[in-house]
Amino acid sequence: GELPEIGAKALAAFGLVCISTTVGIVQKASQAATGGFHFSTTSAIAIAEFVKLLMSIGFHIGDPSHTHSHLGRVQSAILSAQSQLSWHAIAHIMVLAVGYAVNNQISFYVYTLVDPGTIFLFKAGSTMIVAAIQCLCTGKRFSGEQWMAMLLQCVGMVVVQYNPCQSSARYQSKAYAFMAFSTLLTAGTVVRNEYLVKNYKIGLNVQNMTLYFGGVVLNVSAFFFLPNPNNSVSAVAFFDGYDSPLALGVVFCNAMIGLAITAVYKYADAVTKCIASNITSVLLSIVSAMFFELQASITMWCGVFVVCFGVYAYTTGAQAVDVAPAKATDDSQAGDDEERSGKHKSDEELRPIIGKTDTGQ
Numbered sequence: 001g002e003l004p005e006i007g008a009k010a011l012a013a014f015g016l017v018c019i020s021t022t023v024g025i026v027q028k029a030s031q032a033a034t035g036g037f038h039f040s041t042t043s044a045i046a047i048a049e050f051v052k053l054l055m056s057i058g059f060h061i062g063d064p065s066h067t068h069s070h071l072g073r074v075q076s077a078i079l080s081a082q083s084q085l086s087w088h089a090i091a092h093i094m095v096l097a098v099g100y101a102v103n104n105q106i107s108f109y110v111y112t113l114v115d116p117g118t119i120f121l122f123k124a125g126s127t128m129i130v131a132a133i134q135c136l137c138t139g140k141r142f143s144g145e146q147w148m149a150m151l152l153q154c155v156g157m158v159v160v161q162y163n164p165c166q167s168s169a170r171y172q173s174k175a176y177a178f179m180a181f182s183t184l185l186t187a188g189t190v191v192r193n194e195y196l197v198k199n200y201k202i203g204l205n206v207q208n209m210t211l212y213f214g215g216v217v218l219n220v221s222a223f224f225f226l227p228n229p230n231n232s233v234s235a236v237a238f239f240d241g242y243d244s245p246l247a248l249g250v251v252f253c254n255a256m257i258g259l260a261i262t263a264v265y266k267y268a269d270a271v272t273k274c275i276a277s278n279i280t281s282v283l284l285s286i287v288s289a290m291f292f293e294l295q296a297s298i299t300m301w302c303g304v305f306v307v308c309f310g311v312y313a314y315t316t317g318a319q320a321v322d323v324a325p326a327k328a329t330d331d332s333q334a335g336d337d338e339e340r341s342g343k344h345k346s347d348e349e350l351r352p353i354i355g356k357t358d359t360g361q
Contacts, residue, residue: 024116039241048254049215097214117285133187152310159303
């Protein structure tokens, strides 16, 4: 019925808000006192990716859609994965894994420069950068209402980040540069993911298994072969620092964020995810003002409201654009398209986040 459906949406959104807010708090708190992390951020993401890999394997094995009566669950799962994957598809997924691995480490570094409220608000208000990349690379078109909503988000971010007393931005320019670069990486993964959805018929669990396996390999390799500027000390062993509850919280939250967004996919929609993101941004702004030295003001809170309203206006505009073609499409063709993409077009824009540890984007 309608009531259980609303309850499922609310529960999915509540879970996403709780985990996203916790991600912001624990990642900032775990380094706020020392100016760096006492554990390896590459090992933290490697462990989180390994946990998500095990969960994806379990989900795939338990999926009844590919079970054969004459084969066991594990053998059926292996044959199903082999039939869906090709070397070209694996290569495209590995490109996604590289983008996410780099983005995660940039996000950790940004947490040493900026409060979590600003990070999540920048993520919510940076839709225009993603949209511009999509226009250039995939030819995607947006309505006039969507462009106005994106411009409103940008204006709101300027209001939030401008300090009129000092006639300057709240943070140093490199912090905004890294957040913008992180957004560009996110836009690139969106484009790559859209290519995967349109050109390969791969189940979500199989794609995630491949993606998380790549994440484990890349982050373990980065730990052994690349320097890590996020650490507070130069030499940190792979499992050093995990006697701290905050370090364990970073791993746990980064492992669970994928499940939370998957639940939003399954039980809710793009608007629900948007509202959850806005609530998270506001909550983290309040927490940052209380504990992380963010100097709040009436002007800042007005800017926060403008960004959140702009995000909501963009999301509702996207759904309005999607409704018209859907009505004109033949039912059989619509069914084929839905099977191909695995979800409605408006929700498809959220899919790249599933494979990603949502630490900064």
